[in-house]
Amino acid sequence: MRGLINYFSGMFNGIISLLKGMGVTGKYFFTSPVTIVTQQYPENRKTLEMFDAFKGEVTMPHDENNEHKCTACSICQINCPNGSIEIVSRDVVNDEGKKRKELDKHLYNIGMCSFCGLCIKTCPSNALAWGQEFEHSMFTRDKFVKTLNNEGSKLMQKKGVE
Amino acid sequence: MEFNIYDFTSFTKWIDESLNAAMSPFWVMITEMAIIGVAILAFYALVGLFLVYAERKVCAFMQNRVGPNRVGPFGIFQTIADLLKLLMxxxxxxxxxxxxxxxxxxxxxxxxxxxxxxxxxxxxxxxxxxxxxxxxxxxxxxxxxxxxxxxxxxxxxxxxxxxxxxxxxxxxxxxxxxxxxxxxxxxxxxxxxxxxxxxxxxxxxxxxxxxxxxxxxxxxxxxxxxxxxxxxxxxxxxxxxxxxxxxxxxxxxxxxxxxxxxxxxxxxxxxxxxxxxxxxxxxxxxxxxxxxxxxxxxxxxxxxxxxxxxxxxxxxxxxxxxxxxxxxxxxxxxxxxxxxxxxxxxxxxxxxxxxxxxxxxx
Known part of the structure; x- marks a missing residue:
């Protein structure tokens, strides 16, 4: 008797769950133009906005005074598994006669980058961030090497330090 | 000949009679079989091509995608392009x-x-x-x-x-x-x-x-x-x-x-x-x-x-x-x-x- 009850209850539960599944796909089918998530890329190139979480490229944000946060500590260079970051620093002497390092060029080779994000994660001063740009194709390989800091940019001075 | 979209009997009868007037019953049978064969073959190919397209579109809509949309308007010539590719x-x-x-x-x-x-x-x-x-x-x-x-x-x-x-x-x-x-x-x-x-x-x-x-x-x-x-x-x-x-x-x-x-x-x-x-x-x-x-x-x-x-x-x-x-x-x-x-x-x-x-x- 119990077996018989199990037989029928199992059958009806199965049918109900199958109908639920068909309901989900059916709903998507009939509301399809609204729910489409794929992007028509070459056509909507002008209006396409990527998501915040999208890992397009590594960038170094600059503020309005053309100042960045990079202290040229080279932690990103050490952490990069592909060796796609090279920090070129220069020594400057400040007013008190102290020598200190300053960022000259943050060279980022996007051709070798695997977009793991270790540089961004480990940066102690949060100088790096993800950018949403993704059209990276170039005709020659050396164009993949980008200088992330702008021309003539300086280190952002923290308030109260020094 | 009267062509009635609600009843094809007169239409098929007309084909049969006009063929009978032109040739012997044996050849009428052969011709009719050939006509039906060609008609069904054409229908078969058209429906097959359309169904492949329909399946790809239906599947795409159920999965929140667009489906084929590059060859022709809404991609309706996609399966014809696929067929040509397969033929070659x-x-x-x-x-x-x-x-x-x-x-x-x-x-x-x-x-x-x-x-x-x-x-x-x-x-x-x-x-x-x-x-x-x-x-x-x-x-x-x-x-x-x-x-x-x-x-x-x-x-x-x-x-x-x-x-x-x-x-x-x-x-x-x-x-x-x-x-x-x-x-x-x-x-x-x-x-x-x-x-x-x-x-x-x-x-x-x-x-x-x-x-x-x-x-x-x-x-x-x-x-x-x-x-x-x-x-x-x-x-x-x-x-x-x-x-x-x-x-x-x-x-x-x-x-x-x-x-x-x-x-x-x-x-x-x-x-x-x-x-x-x-x-x-x-x-x-x-x-x-x-x-x-x-x-x-x-x-x-x-x-x-x-x-x-x-x-x-x-x-x-x-x-x-x-x-x-x-x-x-x-x-x-x-x-x-x-x-x-x-x-x-x-x-x-x-x-x-x-x-x-x-x-x-x-």
Whole structure:
């Protein structure tokens, strides 16, 4: 008797769950133009906005005074598994006669980058961030090497330090 | 000649008479067979191409995608482009394959579906062969396709092909029973196996309405079993991509692969046509006894449109099955057939016979 009850209850539960599944796909089918998530890329190139979480490229944000946060500590260079970051620093002497390092060029080779994000994660001063740009194709390989800091940019001075 | 879109009888009669006036009866027969063959071939190719496109679009919409949309408006020429590509591809010959069987297997599969399409009533008077055992013929002929599948698997000299073909054989042998029994349920209700008689009997209400519960059960069982018989998902373990690369047609390339592909879609179309004819009245318009005005409005829609519409709805249901349910394991497949569908089906036949015996079916 119990077996018989199990037989029928199992059958009806199965049918109900199958109908639920068909309901989900059916709903998507009939509301399809609204729910489409794929992007028509070459056509909507002008209006396409990527998501915040999208890992397009590594960038170094600059503020309005053309100042960045990079202290040229080279932690990103050490952490990069592909060796796609090279920090070129220069020594400057400040007013008190102290020598200190300053960022000259943050060279980022996007051709070798695997977009793991270790540089961004480990940066102690949060100088790096993800950018949403993704059209990276170039005709020659050396164009993949980008200088992330702008021309003539300086280190952002923290308030109260020094 | 009078061409009437509601009744093709006069049109076909006109062709027959004008041919008879021109040549001897033997040549009339040959010419008529050729005309019907060409017409069905053209229909077959068009429907096959359209169904491949429709399946890709339906699947895309269910998965929140756009589907083919590059070739032509909304991508409607995509399948034609695919066909041209397949026609130009190389036919790869397999080492140690059984050449003869390997070559004829796709033709057996496609011939089986081609034979079945001849017995389907498309509209009033548009019916190639009206056998008095129409349903029996369709069931018999559509199960010939499995021979082609088994030959393809056996002759390919590939383990994937052989496993796929064996699975397909087990599946079709089991589910053939359910297809047959659910159709027998409806034959009991109709009292005839002739497809034209079955359609005419549904003038005052389709069998799915007049047949009460057993007709609905038979319809559901027929849909499930015919999905399995056409090797479509969720019963597509004969060609399970993730396990067997492509099952029985792994080693086929070019136009031979296209034949298998086309035959699969045409089998789906035939199965949907049979379901529409036997359960939903074929080309018969939707009639409610007593509502004269409503019935007249329904009669204005041509029978061919009714037939195509019903078939399209059933094809949509089959596609909904495929893109919703995950694939069954072989033991689940056989459990479903032998422990669920077959007992329910046998009970259902008895129930239907009882209802017909008591005269409750009108």
């Amino acid at each position: 591809k190389e036919l790869v010959y397999i080492k140690n394959a059984d050449k003869l069987l390997f070559n004829i297997a796709p033709f057996i599969v496609i011939t089986a579906s081609f034979l079945a399409i001849a017995a389907i009533p498309f509209a009033r008077g548009l019916h190639a062969i009206d056998f008095n055992i129409g349903i029996f013929y369709v069931v018999a002929v559509s199960s010939l396709g499995v021979i082609g599948i088994l030959l393809a698997g056996w002759s390919s000299n590939s383990k994937y092909s052989l496993i796929g073909a064996m699975r397909s054989g087990a599946q079709i042998v089991s589910y053939e029973l359910s297809v047959g029994l659910s159709l027998i349920t409806m034959v009991v209700l109709a009292g005839s196996m002739q497809l034209s008689t079955i359609v005419e009997a549904q003038a005052n209400g389709w069998f799915i309405f007049t047949g009460h519960v057993p007709a609905v059960i038979a319809f559901v069982i027929f849909l499930i079993a015919s999905t399995a018989e056409t090797n479509r998902g969720p019963f597509d373990l004969a060609e399970a991509e993730s396990e067997l690369t492509a099952g029985f047609h792994t080693e086929y390339s070019g136009i031979r692969f296209a034949f298998f592909f086309l035959a699969e879609y045409m089998n789906m179309f035939i199965v949907a046509s049979i379901a529409a004819t036997v359960f939903w009245g074929g080309w018969m318009p939707f009639h409610v006894p007593g509502w004269e005005g409503f019935n007249t409005v329904m009669d204005y829609i041509p029978p061919f449109i009714w037939y195509i519409g019903k078939t399209a709805v059933i094809i949509f249901i089959l596609m909904l099955f495929k893109w919703t349910f995950p694939r069954l394991r072989i033991d689940q497949l056989l459990t479903l057939e032998w422990k669920y569908l077959l007992p329910i089906n046998l009970f259902n036949v008895v129930l239907m016979a009882f209802i017909v015996l008591m005269g409750w079916h009108w």
